[in-house]
Amino acid sequence: xxxxxxxxxxxxxxxxxxxxxxxxxxxxxxxxxxxxxxxxxxxxxxxxxxxxxxxxxxxxxxxxxxxxxxxxxxxxxxxxxxxxxxxxxxxxxxxxxxxxxxxxxxxxxxxxxxxxxxxxxxxxxxxxxxxxxxxxxxxxxxxxxxxxxxxxxxxxxxxxxxxxxxxxxxxxxxxxxxxxxxxxxxxxxxxxxxxxxxxxxxxxx
Numbered sequence: 001x002x003x004x005x006x007x008x009x010x011x012x013x014x015x016x017x018x019x020x021x022x023x024x025x026x027x028x029x030x031x032x033x034x035x036x037x038x039x040x041x042x043x044x045x046x047x048x049x050x051x052x053x054x055x056x057x058x059x060x061x062x063x064x065x066x067x068x069x070x071x072x073x074x075x076x077x078x079x080x081x082x083x084x085x086x087x088x089x090x091x092x093x094x095x096x097x098x099x100x101x102x103x104x105x106x107x108x109x110x111x112x113x114x115x116x117x118x119x120x121x122x123x124x125x126x127x128x129x130x131x132x133x134x135x136x137x138x139x140x141x142x143x144x145x146x147x148x149x150x151x152x153x154x155x156x157x158x159x160x161x162x163x164x165x166x167x168x169x170x171x172x173x174x175x176x177x178x179x180x181x182x183x184x185x186x187x188x189x190x191x192x193x194x195x196x197x198x199x200x201x202x203x204x205x
C-alpha cells in the first residue's frame with residue numbers, strides 16, 4: 001500500500017507490536033455511529049475535524065524536517081539557530097491555539113494504559129463491545145492533541161467504587177500515522193523517564 005493511502009491506519013491489519021505503558025493523561029471519548037466512522041476518519045485525514053490536532057500536525061512536519069535540519073546545522077549553524085528559534089515561536093503559537101480550542105486541559109488527568117494500538121481507561125458508564133467511539137488525547141509533554149476512532153473491546157466493573165466504576169478497553173480502528181507515531185514517541189519517552197527514575201532510586205537506596 002502506498003504511503004499516502006496508509007495515513008489512516010487500520011490497526012487490525014497492522015501486525016506490528018506496540019509498547020504499552022501506564023500513564024496519566026487528559027482524555028475523553030464520545031460514542032459515534034459505526035457507519036459514520038469512515039467518513040469521520042476521512043475528514044480527519046483531510047484536516048477538517050477541528051483545530052484540536054494542530055500540534056500533532058506541527059510535530060509531524062517537524063519530524064519530516066529533522067534530516068534537513070541536521071544537514072543545515074553541519075554547514076550553516078547560524079541559519080540552523082535562526083530556524084530553531086522560528087520553530088519555537090510556531091510551537092508556542094500552536095500551544096496557545098490548542099489551549100483556546102480544547103477544554104481537555106481543564107479536566108483532571110486520569111490513569112490510562114496506553115499503546116499505539118489502543119488504550120484502557122476508567123469510565124463513568126458501561127459500553128457494549130463493538131461500540132464505536134471518538135477518542136481525544138492530550139499529550140502533556142508536547143501539548144499534542146490526538147483524535148482517533150476506535151472500537152470497544154470490553155467494559156467491565158472495577159473493584160474500586162467512585163465516579164469511574166468501569167474499566168473500558170478500546171482498540172484504535174482509525175488513527176493517522178503521524179498521531180500513532182506521536183503516541184509511540186510519548187510512550188518511549190515515558191518509559192525512558194521511568195527507567196531513569198528507577199535507576200536513581202536504586203542508586204540512592
